[in-house]
Amino acid sequence: MQFDKIVDLHCHILPGIDDGSPDMETSLKLAEKAVADGVTHVLATPHHLDNKYVNHREDVIKATEIFQQELDSSAIPLMVFPGQEVHINGDLPQQYADLLGADADKHYIMLELPHSNVPVYSKRMIFELQKLGVTPIIVHPERNKEIQSNLDILYEFAQKGVLTQITATSYVGGFGDKVADISKKMVENKLVQLVASDAHALKGRDFVLHEALDGIENDFGPDVASEFEKNAENILNGNSVVAKGYQQIKKKKSGFSFSMRGVYCEKTCLFDHGT
Ligand SMILES: [Fe+2]
Structure with missing residues (x-):
């Protein structure tokens, strides 16, 4: 499938500030790979508040400006925007200004969850962020152990107006068949609205975003693939994107199966505080 543009909302392309690209030379090589994959716009999302990396708002903005200048002088046609992959913690509302x-x-x-579980305070934190006018986008839920064993968690997130983003590498099988199957199930049941590269300068963590979009097109048709791309573009532009048509995964029970279809859920929908 040909796209006029491809927006990548998750990638560790800025040099020397997290476990992504170690230096400017590598960042430029990553950018060339992104362009070769068809990517035109990138949201740089260094890790933030994950107990290892802190990347303050102003520092990321500055690093993005410098990187864009290098891209321009190297004639690499890629536009980069400053962002963060924010790790969930109980103090996010207090840290809001630095996000x-x-x-x-x-x-x-x-918003990144731990890989092992969904913290008990997640619902409360999501609600606190929504009160501040923020729609959280949960990144790579397909790699979270608790969600892997209970996809109803994503259904509940969708009901609360939360969006989710799977990783392109997951969809094309780079993290194994199990993660690929879960990713496909998420797309099939409309429990995810976005796909992004989450590219690092590591073996097996390249840009395969176009390949993933082609895979989605192959599995679910061109409209679904172009909706994923359009969603990324709308989010980068701050336009409305909502979870819609999401379904609870069918469960086998006493020889028959059942499902619940989600209702169209506006970004503003409210939910209980949880724990
Ligand atoms: Fe990431």
């Missing part, structure tokens, strides 16, 4: 959104006005934040 970067996926869009300039912080309507959306790329």
Whole structure:
């Protein structure tokens, strides 16, 4: 499938500030790979508040400006925007001013959960962020152990107005068949609205975003693939994107199966505070 543009909302392309690219030379090589994959716009999302990396808002903005200048002088046709992959913690509302959104006005934040579980305070934290006008986008839920064993968690997130982003590498099988199957199931049941590269300068963590979009097109048709791309573009521009048509995964019970279809859920929908 040909795209006029491909927006990548998750990638560790800025040099020397997290476990992504170690230096400018590598960042430029990554950018060339992104362009070769068809990517035209990138949200740089260094890790933030994950107990290892802290990348303050102003530092990321500055690093993005410098990187864009290098891209321009190297004639690499890629536009880069400043963002963060924000690790969930109990103090996010207090740290709100230092956070970067996926869009300039912080309507959306790329939010990372631990790989092992979904913390009990997640619902409360999501609610606190929504009160601040932020729609959280949960990144790579397909790699979270608790979600892997209970996809109803994503259904509940969708009901609360939360968006989710799978990783392109997951969809094309780079993290194994199990993660690829879960990713496909998420797309099939409309439990995810975005796909992004999450590219690092590591073996097996390249840009395969176009390949993933082609895979989605192959599995679910061109409209679904172009909706995924359009969603990324709308989020970068701060336009409205909502979870819709999501379904609970069918469960086998006493020889028959059942499902519940989700209702169209506006970004503003409210939910209980949880724990
Ligand atoms: Fe990431």
